[in-house]
Structures are given as C-alpha cells and as structure tokens.
Amino acid sequence: MSEKLLHDDNYEEMREPVNPELLSWLQSKDKVVFDVIPHSHLDYAWYRDRESSKMREVEAFMKTLSLDHFTLEQMITAKEFFDGAGKRFKDEFLDMVEDGRMELIGMYMQPDTFLSPQELRFWNFEVGKKYAMEYGGKPPALEYIPDTFGFEETTPMVLKHAGMKAIAFKRGFEHQDKFGAIFKWRYGDGSEVIALPLHGGYGNVSDMTNPHVDRASVSPEEYLKLQVDAAALSVRGLINRYGNRYKQIDFPHILLMNGNDFTKPDENLDEVLAGAEEKLAKQLKLSNFTLKASTLGHYLDLVENNIDNSKLNIYMGEMRSGMEDNVLRGIDSTRMDLKQKMNVADTRIYDAGVLTSLMLLARKHGGLAENDHATWQQVYGYHHAVEQLLPVGSHDTVSGCGTDDAYPLPYSLLSGAWKTANQTARNSLAALAGREDDYGAYPRMEHRQTFANTTPYARTMVVEFPMEGDLEHDKGLKAIVETEDGNSVTYPVQIVQKVDTRYGYATIPVEGLSSVQVWLYATDANNSLEHEETTRREFATRRHSVRVLAGGEIELTDRQTGRTTKGLLYEDQGDRGDVYNYCSTDDEAVITSRGAGETVKIISDGDVFTEIEIATELTVPKGLKAINGKIRPGRERSEKLVTMPITTRVRMYKDPSIDRVEFKSKVVNNARDHRVRVRFDTPASDGTVRAKESYGITTRSAVPIRGGAHWQEPLPVATSHNQGVVAIGELSLMGKGLPEYEALRNENGGINEVALTLIRGTGYLSREDRGSELQTRKGGAGPGYGTPGAQMLGTHEFEFAVNLAGDKPNNELVAAQYDYTHAGDYSYGSANMGDVLQVKCDRPVEVSALRPTEDGKAVLLRMVNYEDEPISVSLGGMFKKAKLTDAFGNELDTVNAQNIEIKRGITTLRLS
Numbered sequence: 001m002s003e004k005l006l007h008d009d010n011y012e013e014m015r016e017p018v019n020p021e022l023l024s025w026l027q028s029k030d031k032v033v034f035d036v037i038p039h040s041h042l043d044y045a046w047y048r049d050r051e052s053s054k055m056r057e058v059e060a061f062m063k064t065l066s067l068d069h070f071t072l073e074q075m076i077t078a079k080e081f082f083d084g085a086g087k088r089f090k091d092e093f094l095d096m097v098e099d100g101r102m103e104l105i106g107m108y109m110q111p112d113t114f115l116s117p118q119e120l121r122f123w124n125f126e127v128g129k130k131y132a133m134e135y136g137g138k139p140p141a142l143e144y145i146p147d148t149f150g151f152e153e154t155t156p157m158v159l160k161h162a163g164m165k166a167i168a169f170k171r172g173f174e175h176q177d178k179f180g181a182i183f184k185w186r187y188g189d190g191s192e193v194i195a196l197p198l199h200g201g202y203g204n205v206s207d208m209t210n211p212h213v214d215r216a217s218v219s220p221e222e223y224l225k226l227q228v229d230a231a232a233l234s235v236r237g238l239i240n241r242y243g244n245r246y247k248q249i250d251f252p253h254i255l256l257m258n259g260n261d262f263t264k265p266d267e268n269l270d271e272v273l274a275g276a277e278e279k280l281a282k283q284l285k286l287s288n289f290t291l292k293a294s295t296l297g298h299y300l301d302l303v304e305n306n307i308d309n310s311k312l313n314i315y316m317g318e319m320r321s322g323m324e325d326n327v328l329r330g331i332d333s334t335r336m337d338l339k340q341k342m343n344v345a346d347t348r349i350y351d352a353g354v355l356t357s358l359m360l361l362a363r364k365h366g367g368l369a370e371n372d373h374a375t376w377q378q379v380y381g382y383h384h385a386v387e388q389l390l391p392v393g394s395h396d397t398v399s400g401c402g403t404d405d406a407y408p409l410p411y412s413l414l415s416g417a418w419k420t421a422n423q424t425a426r427n428s429l430a431a432l433a434g435r436e437d438d439y440g441a442y443p444r445m446e447h448r449q450t451f452a453n454t455t456p457y458a459r460t461m462v463v464e465f466p467m468e469g470d471l472e473h474d475k476g477l478k479a480i481v482e483t484e485d486g487n488s489v490t491y492p493v494q495i496v497q498k499v500d501t502r503y504g505y506a507t508i509p510v511e512g513l514s515s516v517q518v519w520l521y522a523t524d525a526n527n528s529l530e531h532e533e534t535t536r537r538e539f540a541t542r543r544h545s546v547r548v549l550a551g552g553e554i555e556l557t558d559r560q561t562g563r564t565t566k567g568l569l570y571e572d573q574g575d576r577g578d579v580y581n582y583c584s585t586d587d588e589a590v591i592t593s594r595g596a597g598e599t600v601k602i603i604s605d606g607d608v609f610t611e612i613e614i615a616t617e618l619t620v621p622k623g624l625k626a627i628n629g630k631i632r633p634g635r636e637r638s639e640k641l642v643t644m645p646i647t648t649r650v651r652m653y654k655d656p657s658i659d660r661v662e663f664k665s666k667v668v669n670n671a672r673d674h675r676v677r678v679r680f681d682t683p684a685s686d687g688t689v690r691a692k693e694s695y696g697i698t699t700r701s702a703v704p705i706r707g708g709a710h711w712q713e714p715l716p717v718a719t720s721h722n723q724g725v726v727a728i729g730e731l732s733l734m735g736k737g738l739p740e741y742e743a744l745r746n747e748n749g750g751i752n753e754v755a756l757t758l759i760r761g762t763g764y765l766s767r768e769d770r771g772s773e774l775q776t777r778k779g780g781a782g783p784g785y786g787t788p789g790a791q792m793l794g795t796h797e798f799e800f801a802v803n804l805a806g807d808k809p810n811n812e813l814v815a816a817q818y819d820y821t822h823a824g825d826y827s828y829g830s831a832n833m834g835d836v837l838q839v840k841c842d843r844p845v846e847v848s849a850l851r852p853t854e855d856g857k858a859v860l861l862r863m864v865n866y867e868d869e870p871i872s873v874s875l876g877g878m879f880k881k882a883k884l885t886d887a888f889g890n891e892l893d894t895v896n897a898q899n900i901e902i903k904r905g906i907t908t909l910r911l912s
Contacts, residue, residue: 016237033292036273045402045409104135149328158694173323203261207263334579373428373437404788461823477495576673591620614650662799666796678798704718722739728754734820764786
C-alpha cells in the first residue's frame with residue numbers, strides 16, 4: 001500500500017467502486033442501515049478434543065467481556081466457562097448481558113438437523129433458552145445456525161412450533177439470486193418462517209478492522225485511519241457482491257457478520273465503524289446511513305418492520321445444495337459407529353420419557369404411592385440424559401468431522417446418556433408396579449412380569465429378557481397373559497444363548513402406551529442352543545420365506561401378499577475422499593459378494609422365530625495406491641487385496657402379524673479408503689423415494705442433490721439421508737443408526753435397488769491434494785489432519801430390517817419403524833400402564849415424545865401426523881387438564897381431550 005493511498009480519501013473508490021445501479025438505489029432510500037454482528041463461531045468440538053477446544057474458546061470468550069457488543073451463539077460455551085475457571089468472571093458477563101452489550105442466542109449448541117434425533121432441536125432450544133434466561137438474556141425469536149450442513153424441509157414447522165420467527169443460516173440454498181436476500185420458507189402444513197441467508201457466510205466481514213499493516217510501523221492515529229479504510233473497503237465489497245439480492249426485495253439493510261471460527265472479536269469495532277460510517281456516507285452520498293455494531297435480534301426487528309412479508313418469495317423444500325457453500329453430506333456415513341450409538345441413546349431416552357411421564361401422572365392423579373424412586377429423581381434423570389446427549393448433536397461432532405482425539409468424549413457422553421436413561425426407565429417402570437429396582441446388571445427377573453409397550457401403537461411386541469434371577473435355572477418357559485376379562489392366553493417363549501447369559505424371547509399383542517401382566521412358567525422344553533451348519537437353503541414361517549442364493553444373497557417373499565424381492569447383496573467401492581465428502585476412485589469399480597460363496601447356519605429355530613446365519617465375504621483392495629503416513633495423492637486403489645468376512649443373521653418371526661424380516665450384519669473391515677453397502681431390489685418403484693426425516697416424510701428423486709460446473713460441490717449427489725426408514729415401491733428398509741442410503745438406477749434411469757451404507761472408511765479430515773483434487777468438492781473443508789479412526793477398521797455390527805409394505809401411508813411407515821426400533825420393556829408384575837393414559841385414534845399417530853416437564857408438574861404429549869388428512873384423537877386416563885401448547889409446554893389454548901383433531905404436522909399438549 002503506497003504512502004499516497006494511505007491518505008487518499010478516494011482510495012476505496014479506486015479499489016472497489018460501488019456498482020452505479022446499486023448506489024443509485026441506496027441513495028434513493030430514506031434510511032440505509034448496515035448491521036454488523038460481532039461474534040465468534042465456537043464449535044463444540046471440531047478438529048481437536050473438547051478440552052483443547054475449551055481452552056481456545058476461553059481465549060476468544062475472554063475478549064468479549066471488554067466489548068461493547070457481542071452475540072454468543074451457544075449457551076454451552078458460557079455454562080462450561082462458568083463451571084470451570086471462568087467462574088471468577090461471571091459477574092462481568094452478567095453485567096454485560098444486563099447492559100445489553102451481550103446478545104444471548106437461545107440455543108445450547110449448533111446441531112446437525114439431519115443426523116441429530118428429531119426431538120433434539122426442541123431440546124436444544126429449551127436448554128439453551130433456560131441458560132440464556134438464567135444469565136439475564138432475552139433471546140431473539142430466531143434460530144442462528146451458521147455452519148450446519150443443510151436443512152430438512154420440515155424446518156419451518158419445527159421452528160414455528162418452537163416459537164421462532166426466523167432462521168439465520170449459511171449452507172444449502174441454491175436460489176439466492178432468484179429469491180433475493182430474504183425470503184419465506186414454508187412447509188407443507190402451512191408453517192412459515194423468515195429465512196435470513198448469511199450472504200458471504202458467517203464471516204462475510206471477518207477481520208474487517210485489520211488493514212494488514214504492521215501496527216508498530218505507523219502511529220496509533222494513522223493505524224486507526226487504516227482500520228477505517230479497511231472496514232470501508234469490506235463494506236463496499238459486500239455491497240457489490242450481494243447488493244442486488246437486497247435490491248431485489250427493496251431492503252437497503254445489509255447483514256454483516258464480523259467473526260469466524262474461534263476468532264477473537266475486533267476490540268475497537270465501534271470506533272472503526274463510526275469512522276467508516278462517516279467516510280462511506282460522504283463518499284457514497286448516503287444522507288441517512290448507519291453502520292453500527294448490532295445484534296441479530298435488532299436485525300430481525302428491521303426485517304419485520306420494514307419488509308412487506310406478502311411480497312417475499314416463498315421457498316418449499318430441503319436445503320442441501322452446494323452452490324455457494326459446501327454442504328458436505330459425506331458426513332452421513334462418516335464414523336458410522338457414532339451414529340449408531342446416538343440412535344441407541346436416543347431410543348432409550350424416548351422410553352425413559354414415556355415411563356417417567358406415566359409414573360408422574362399415576363402418582364399425581366392415580367393414587368400411586370411415592371417410594372425410594374422419587375418422582376423428582378426420575379424427572380431429573382430424564383432431563384439429565386437429554387443434557388448428556390445434547391453436545392454430541394453438535395454439527396461437527398455427530399457428523400464425525402474431527403480428528404480421532406475429539407471422539408472419546410462424545411462416545412462417553414452417549415454411553416452416559418444411555419445409562420442414565422436406562423436406569424430412569426427401570427426405576428419408573430418398577431415404581432409403576434409399586435416396587436423398587438434392585439440396581440443389578442439386569443432388572444430383577446421373577447416369574448410374574450410386566451411387559452410394557454412404550455410406543456403409541458397397538459402391536460405384536462417383541463420382548464427380550466435375561467434368564468436371570470428366578471428364571472436362571474428354568475430349562476424352558478411359557479408366557480401366560482392375564483386378560484382384562486379374567487381369562488388367560490398362553491404364548492411361547494424361545495430361549496437363546498448369548499455371550500453374557502441366556503435370553504428369553506416372546507411376541508405378545510399389546511395396546512399402545514400400555515402393558516400386560518405375564519406369568520412365566522417353567523417348562524422342560526428347550527430349543528437347541530447349538531449353532532448348526534446346514535445344506536438347507538430355503539426357510540419359511542407363516543408370514544415369510546427366505547431362499548438363500550449363491551454368494552449369500554436372498555430371495556424374500558411375503559407369503560400373505562405374494563410380494564417378492566431379492567437382496568442382501570454386499571458391495572464395496574473405493575473412496576479417495578475425506579470425512580466431509582465421498583469421492584470415488586478413478587476406476588469407479590464396484591465389487592460385490594455375488595459369486596463369493598456362502599455357508600448357512602441355523603442359529604435358532606423355535607416357536608417365536610427362525611434365525612439363520614449366512615456367511616460370505618468381499619475380496620477388495622487394501623487401500624489406495626499410495627504411501628501411508630502422508631496426504632496421499634492416490635486416485636486409484638491398490639493391487640494388494642484383502643478379504644473381508646461378512647456374516648448376517650436373518651430373523652423371521654413366527655407370528656404373522658409381524659411383517660418385517662430383521663438382519664444383523666457383522667463386517668470385519670480389513671480395508672481402508674472405501675465404502676461398504678448392502679443392497680435390496682425395490683419392486684414396483686414409481687421413481688421416487690420416501691425417507692423419514694424429523695417430523696416428516698420427504699419425497700425425493702433418485703438423485704436429490706443437484707450440482708453445477710461452478711458450484712462448490714459441482715457433481716450431483718445420489719446418496720441421501722434418512723432417520724430410520726426409506727420406502728421405495730413395495731420395499732421398506734429400516735435401519736438403526738444407519739442414516740445414508742442411495743436409490744440405484746437401471747440402464748433406463750428407473751430406480752431398481754436401494755443401497756444402505758454400513759461403512760465409509762477415510763483417513764483424512766480434509767483433502768485438497770495438488771494433482772488429486774476431489775471431483776465432489778472444490779478446495780478443502782478443514783485442516784488436512786489424519787483420521788485413522790475414521791477408517792472404521794475392525795469388526796462392526798449393523799442392524800436393519802425390511803418389509804414388503806413400502807407402499808403403506810406415511811403414518812403407517814412411521815409406526816412400522818417404531819415397532820422395529822422399540823422392543824418391549826419388562827419389570828416386576830402389576831405395573832398397569834394402560835389405565836394411566838390412553839391415546840385412541842382413528843389412524844396411527846406418532847407420539848414423538850411423552851416426557852415430563854423439568855419442574856415435574858406436568859407431562860408433554862407431542863403427536864405428529866405425517867399426512868394431509870386430520871387424525872381424530874381421544875385422550876383418557878389420569879390427568880385433569882389438557883392444554884394445547886408450543887413445543888415447550890407454554891399454553892396456547894384449551895382442548896377437549898375426548899375430541900382432538902391432529903392436523904398435518906406437530907401438536908403438543910400439556911397434561912396435568
């Protein structure tokens with residue numbers, strides 16, 4: 001920078017002249033306001049472990065305490081800061097909040113909306129707002145989610161139900177130039193929110209006060225002038241790049257984000273902005289121009305008060321396109337074991353919420369006595385489990401895009417969340433029986449038991465229980481269920497040896513949110529516990545038949561409907577990408593298990609189910625053709641081959657009302673840099689896919705994510721996401737913590753198969769190797785650190801199921817998923833759930849949550865209708881009041897509990 005230009009008032013005009021058309025538009029406005037939001041994007045755990053990240057956070061966070069303005073995006077930062085060494089600075093922080101200098105966003109952390117459990121977004125708001133208000137904040141009614149990797153189409157409905165008016169975001173939208181700077185985002189139930197894209201990202205004016213001149217080389221006064229010049233230049237650049245989008249909606253108020261990942265905020269921002277405001281107003285001849293440090297809440301007020309909402313464009317759909325910003329959905333298959341553990345913990349938290357809520361209502365209104373399992377203790381247990389799980393839902397954490405040392409803590413948190421929820425569920429169910437859990441390795445097993453259904457659906461429930469306690473020496477069992485009319489029905493029990501102990505299995509009909517009383521009588525009969533290899537290749541129950549084909553594939557037939565599919569084909573393909581993006585190797589060769597040979601064992605064949613084990617293998621390249629230990633420019637796979645043994649247990653239930661066939665696959669992964677999937681045919685496909693997402697079923701094409709030559713992610717992406725169930729034609733595929741699928745096409749372009757990802761092994765956080773750039777992404781997405789743990793080496797198990805009823809209505813698809821995911825609970829006899837709460841409906845309705853409020857005074861019942869036609873619901877049981885509420889139990893209206901119409905979308909009731 002020359003000495004002349006340092007003092008030239010026209011320097012910025014020479015470097016960055018403002019587009020004349022935009023300038024004329026701005027000059028015509030009575031008021032032009034540019035809000036600058038000072039912030040720092042503090043990821044919970046990105047490429048380092050949490051403890052290292054916290055120390056980095058502290059350095060950035062400490063700087064905020066001396067500022068005049070700052071927006072804190074997640075409350076976990078403040079909570080952990082004050083729980084640790086930062087407690088000595090809490091008063092300064094609280095003063096800053098009270099003075100209005102610190103804006104607190106009512107979110108606990110920054111979630112990934114696809115990979116996190118569907119209830120997590122509500123948990124995140126609830127816990128975040130709790131801490132924000134505890135600190136004296138008044139959180140704005142918006143979700144600030146600057147770095148999350150795309151969004152579900154249900155987002156407007158979720159936010160509206162949470163009381164949010166807007167969402168400020170960065171990634172996933174591809175129609176900015178068409179829709180303008182701000183638009184309305186609508187879901188199919190009619191919910192709308194204001195969409196505030198962060199044009200240029202959450203750091204569009206990061207470091208705006210840095211003139212890139214050695215401070216010691218000039219006087220303080222001169223340095224300030226240079227800072228003003230730098231800030232003015234940043235603003236000019238932003239006007240030129242994105243001004244047309246604001247002009248399109250006639251809104252002369254641009255949002256500027258002054259911050260970035262873990263950055264320390266600009267300390268003299270107000271002084272610099274005052275100088276830049278004066279300079280720009282003079283240079284651009286703007287008579288009423290304001291450039292100031294502000295808050296997201298203030299900017300939302302500007303939008304609401306100065307835009308005619310009816311004139312905004314309306315968008316409907318997902319946001320997953322990598323046009324201006326990477327969306328990086330390779331994360332759906334990175335560190336798959338983390339996704340599986342998240343699913344396990346979330347499932348048990350759901351059960352704990354249901355059982356704690358029923359216990360709470362029974363004690364308040366049903367005369368159930370308190371015991372050592374105090375109500376407050378179980379309420380705390382549920383909410384503590386939620387708070388343990390929450391940080392793992394942080395977008396960079398659950399995505400798996402960190403170095404290996406970042407993951408011991410998330411695994412530990414998920415383990416803790418499951419254990420907390422599990423004991424809470426055990427205690428609550430025991431309390432419903434008027435008993436106390438003995439805190440043993442298993443719930444105390446007696447010959448009289450309660451089998452409990454925590455789902456809202458009447459079903460034939462699968463119950464698995466340990467042969468411990470009073471059952472330890474029984475050779476066999478039969479289950480006798482006491483019916484309401486005083487009669488009894490006998491059901492078989494099948495006993496199977498596992499590693500730790502023997503287990504009994506029974507399939508029992510039960511109403512939704514109800515329980516049955518079961519007597520387990522000893523018998524002399526016993527199923528063979530030996531695993532027996534067989535030459536048989538055909539197996540059948542009353543509902544299903546399975547024929548094992550060469551290579552371990554199967555032909556599956558639903559004998560009731562006559563429908564047939566073929567599947568259980570394993571495939572392997574090279575991956576030279578990183579944790580963020582899949583990228584096939586140059587040969588794109590696909591290796592399958594077809595023709596690999598197979599052996600079959602009968603694992604257990606009794607009165608409850610037939611289970612066989614099919615063993616096959618994949619012979620695949622060991623890795624990429626490159627040298628280990630450095631960023632490898634490998635584009636092809638190695639000539640060295642390794643064998644990956646694969647065994648799959650296939651279970652068909654004898655009760656014909658259970659329409660699914662279950663699979664448990666064990667893969668010994670001896671290879672690197674590849675992707676392993678299992679495939680099934682999709683008979684009668686109409687060319688679309690229905691996939692479960694949070695509170696919605698999303699219909700997609702075979703290749704749902706577009707690309708473009710000049711996009712950040714230039715290639716179309718065929719893999720996509722699901723939260724537990726995918727339906728194509730007659731096939732429904734359900735998985736436990738397996739969120740990535742792909743609809744495969746035949747030579748005519750029609751969908752003929754679906755592939756479910758089991759393993760995606762990759763050795764680097766981010767790759768941008770010269771000469772070996774990824775086809776699927778331009779440039780890097782983070783540091784180029786090694787991630788050997790993300791190779792997923794070793795033995796891994798995966799659980800999934802299929803049925804041939806994929807053309808069921810949406811609500812029935814979700815019901816089938818719940819039936820598969822939630823096995824029956826068990827505890828002492830005499831626990832009566834059915835009298836506590838009845839949810840009667842004319843069609844299946846999802847109960848996505850039945851859980852206690854944090855104060856223990858009521859329970860929240862959240863129901864979801866996935867279809868346009870309303871569902872009639874009648875509630876009965878042990879409650880006195882039913883109120884229609886928002887997501888958090890804040891009352892909106894009274895309802896007639898005996899006649900509730902559940903329209904498409906989310907309905908939450910408070911029962912007390």
